Each structure stands twice: as structure tokens, then as C-alpha cells.
Amino acid sequence: MRKAPAAHSPMLEVKGVSKQFGARSPWVLKDLNLRLCRGEGVVIKGRSGSGKSTLLNIIGGLEPPTKGAVLFHNEDISQYNEGQLAAFRNKHIGFCFQDAFMQRHLTVLENVMLPLLLRGANTSQAIKQGKVLLEKLGLHAHASKLPGALSGGEAQRAALGRALIGEPELLLADEPTGNLDESTALDIMNLILDYKEQSGAGLILITHDTLPFEHNLRHFILADGVLEPLSN
Ligand SMILES: Nc1ncnc2c1ncn2[C@@H]1O[C@H](COP(=O)(O)OP(=O)(O)O)[C@@H](O)[C@H]1O
Numbered sequence: 001m002r003k004a005p006a007a008h009s010p011m012l013e014v015k016g017v018s019k020q021f022g023a024r025s026p027w028v029l030k031d032l033n034l035r036l037c038r039g040e041g042v043v044i045k046g047r048s049g050s051g052k053s054t055l056l057n058i059i060g061g062l063e064p065p066t067k068g069a070v071l072f073h074n075e076d077i078s079q080y081n082e083g084q085l086a087a088f089r090n091k092h093i094g095f096c097f098q099d100a101f102m103q104r105h106l107t108v109l110e111n112v113m114l115p116l117l118l119r120g121a122n123t124s125q126a127i128k129q130g131k132v133l134l135e136k137l138g139l140h141a142h143a144s145k146l147p148g149a150l151s152g153g154e155a156q157r158a159a160l161g162r163a164l165i166g167e168p169e170l171l172l173a174d175e176p177t178g179n180l181d182e183s184t185a186l187d188i189m190n191l192i193l194d195y196k197e198q199s200g201a202g203l204i205l206i207t208h209d210t211l212p213f214e215h216n217l218r219h220f221i222l223a224d225g226v227l228e229p230l231s232n
């Protein structure tokens with residue numbers, strides 16, 4: 001049974017996480033700590049190869065830490081088995097990556113509905129929710145296309161739809177605008193930040209973009225395996 005979270009207890013606590021990809025490999029993350037409450041957003045920058053994706057994958061239960069713990073509402077997900085991790089990801093986490101990994105043989109609407117179907121939702125309900133979300137993302141005209149027929153920006157919006165349809169408590173975005181032009185990138189960023197604001201979800205965002213400044217975000221740089229706070 002999941003314990004009821006105390007009013008101010010963080011949603012996510014990364015506690016002393018270290019990571020190496022093999023006994024003789026260098027440490028990518030070194031005793032790293034991070035706390036995130038509901039509605040909070042964190043932006044992480046850092047050089048290529050500094051371990052940003054590794055950190056996000058550990059937080060999302062895609063990669064185990066070598067040492068340390070990742071607590072989600074006080075439960076240590078790093079102790080979960082594969083089945084528990086899959087259920088945890090599907091229920092709580094929305095992933096949005098730089099390369100929109102879509103199922104090539106499913107339509108845009110089917111791709112966006114997929115997380116709901118995996119959760120056992122009824123198909124007509126999933127279609128309805130999928131269509132509402134595509135409308136919101138400005139993709140309703142593309143619902144029955146295959147992903148290969150979308151532009152880069154449209155594909156990234158569709159991937160964001162797939163990340164958001166389950167209304168995740170925690171959205172993990174790894175350079176979601178990396179391949180896009182500046183104005184398309186800003187659209188995607190605004191959709192991500194609007195979701196955080198409207199849903200009260202937590203957000204961890206890896207990006208090199210300059211963000212709209214009105215959003216209340218904590219900024220960090222990942223360097224030498226640890227997170228250093230940045231003043232803006
Ligand atoms: N699955 C893996 N196996 C071995 N080494 C990896 C693996 N994933 C990442 N690394 C290494 O960990 C370091 C950090 O990678 P990554 O987290 O992708 O950095 P970033 O996202 O900041 O560019 C790099 O040196 C990379 O080569």
C-alpha cells in the first residue's frame with residue numbers, strides 16, 4: 001500500500017545517487033541529491049555527456065542507480081522489479097524525448113491513445129480523450145496520419161500528447177525541442193510549461209533553450225556528476 005503523502009513531503013527525492021556503467025567505467029553521477037514537490041519545475045543544463053539523460057532515466061525507472069535511492073512519495077523505486085517499474089512508469093510518469101519515438105504503423109491518434117489502452121482504458125473513452133488532446137495540441141487535422149507524414153514539430157507535439165494523455169504526476173522531458181526551429185521550440189516549451197501549471201505536476205526539463213521567464217523554475221547545471229544550482 002502506498003502511504004498517504006504528508007502535506008509538504010516531496011513527490012520525488014533523489015538520495016545519494018551514483019551511477020557507473022560498469023565496474024571499470026568512470027562515475028557519471030556522484031552522490032547526487034534532488035528534491036521535487038508537486039507543481040515544482042526543475043531545469044537541468046550541462047555539457048553533452050555530463051549525465052543528464054542518465055539522471056532522467058534513473059528518475060523515470062528506466063535505468064537503475066548503482067548506489068543511492070529514488071523515492072517517489074517515499075517509496076524506493078530503485079528496489080522495484082521490472083513489472084513494478086513498468087506499472088510505476090505507466091501510472092505516474094510522462095516521458096518526452098528529443099526524438100519522438102512513435103509506433104510507425106499506428107496513426108497519430110492511436111499513438112497518443114496507447115498509454116491509456118495499456119492502462120486498460122475502454123477504447124471509445126481513449127479515442128475521445130485522444131481527440132480532445134490532439135485538438136488542444138493543434139493536431140486534430142493529423143489524427144489519422146501515420147507519424148512519418150508529420151513535420152518535426154508536429155511529431156514532437158504528438159509525442160508530447162502521448163506523454164500527457166495519462167495526466168502524469170511527473171513529466172520528464174529530455175531535450176524535447178532539440179531538433180526544432182526556434183518558434184516551433186517555443187510552442188512545445190509553452191505546452192510543457194502550461195501542463196505543469198494547469199495540472200500541478202512536477203517537471204524535470206533538460207534543455208538548452210532560453211525559457212519564458214514568468215515560469216517558476218529552479219535551474220541547475222549538471223557537472224562532474226553533481227547538480228549545482230544556477231541563479232537563473
Ligand atoms: N547505456 C550506457 N552504457 C554505457 N555508457 C553509457 C550508457 N548511457 C550513457 N553512458 C555514458 O554516460 C555518460 C553520460 O551520458 P548521458 O547521460 O547520455 O549524457 P548527456 O545526456 O548529458 O549528454 C556518457 O559518457 C555516456 O557515454
Ligand SMILES: [Mg+2]
Pocket residue numbers: 052053054174
Ligand atoms: Mg542526453
